[in-house]
Each structure stands twice: as C-alpha cells, then as structure tokens.
Amino acid sequence: MKHIFHKNQMIIATLAIMIAVAGYINYTGQYITPSTKKVSNTVQSKDQAKDEISDVGEAVLTNAQVSNYVAKAKLEREQTHSKAKDTLQDIIDNKSLKDSVKQEAVDKMAMLCAQMEQETATENLLGAKGFLNSIVTISNDNVDVLVNMKEISKVQKSQIEDIVTRKTGYKLEDVVITSMKTQDS
Secondary structure: OHHHHHHHHHHHHHHHHHHHHHHHHHHHOOOOOHHHOOOOOOOOOHHHHHHHOOOOOOOOEOHHHHHHHHHHHHHHHHHHHHHHHHHHHHHHHOOOOOHHHHHHHHHHHHHHHHHHHHHHHHHHHHHHOOOOOOEEEEOOOOEEEEEOOOOOOHHHHHHHHHHHHHHHOOOHHHEEEEEOOEOOO
16 A cells, blocks of 8 residues: 555656646747757857847737736736725715715716726627727726737727727727737737
C-alpha cells in the first residue's frame, strides 16, 4: 500500500513539473523542435533591429488575453459602481444630514443607475452587431468605447458611433473610440 502511495506521489509530481514546463514554454513562446535545437549567434544590423522593434509600447493581445482583460475591466467597473452606490446609500440613510444633501445623493444614485444601464445596453448592442468584447465607460462629459479590433473601418466606426449616441444620448464629439491591438484581429 505504501508503495502505491509513493508511486502516485511520483506521478503527480511528474505531471506538476510537466505542466509547469508547458506553462513556461507557452508564456515565453519558445519551444524546441528538431530545427531549433541549434543556437545561432547572428548579429543584426541597426536597421533590422529598428524594423523589429517599431511597435515598442504597443500591447499585442491574444484572444484569451482580450477576454481576460475585458472581464477584469468590467469587474473593476462594476466594483467602482458598487462602491459609489454604497457611499450614496450611506448618505441617503444618514439621519443627521439635511434633506437637501440626501436629495442630491438620491439624484446622483439615479444618475449612476441610468449610466450603468446605458453602459450595459450599449455593450450588448455592440456585441450583437459583431463588436464582441467591447467596453463602454460613461463619465460626466464623455463616453469611452474600447473595441476588440486591430483597425476600425469608416463603416464600422459609423456603426459604433450610431449605437453609442443612440443608447447613451451623448453627442458624437463626446464619444471616443479606441481599438485594442490583438494578434487575431
């Protein structure tokens, strides 16, 4: 029995090591094939190096990274909204504050709820029109739209602008559209 337990531990440890190695290889993007076993020491010219690093500072995301980024951004936005709602609710529930202060908190709460509904409705409609993994953030004076596309055509930009202006009520000059740079888009 002890021998079987030890054997199972060895198998689990081996699998854990293999998973760690696979994760590292996936993370670095390097893998060993028969043609890449030899290491070559080539020197690049300045022009070659400049061509290869022309996009320094631009993030290139994979679809999995985009999904994770979008989910994280939406979660953070929801947490921020929730904290703001809790703060406003505390003001509304505070019996020692004046009615005018409470009314202002009620108005802000209503505005925040309307803003949240507009963000969700706009994201849903953008998704239905093929702009998946979009993030819409509404502030007091503008609407930011982050779209999962490498480049946006004029037609696509017009579609996005139409959806955003209709759903949010903001003017076209108050809408900022940004595209994510991805490997697959």
